Amino acid sequence: MGIILATVHPAKFPECIEPAIDQKIPIPQQLNNCMDKDMVKTSLSSHEKDLKEFLLNA
DSSP states (O other), X not given: OOOOOOOOOGGGOHHHHHHHHTSOOOOOHHHHHHTTSOOOOOOXXXXXXXXXXXXXXX
């Protein structure tokens, strides 16, 4: 069992997506505002209680 929390927009990966669909992907302003921010990653154990604690304290 696994839980992955993530968001993806095709404009984040234009080098892969645009050749596959043969068109340019417009970048929404909201996404453009976030593109230069640092990515935040958090690794948790596989225990449900750790995920619950993380989400409740976030």
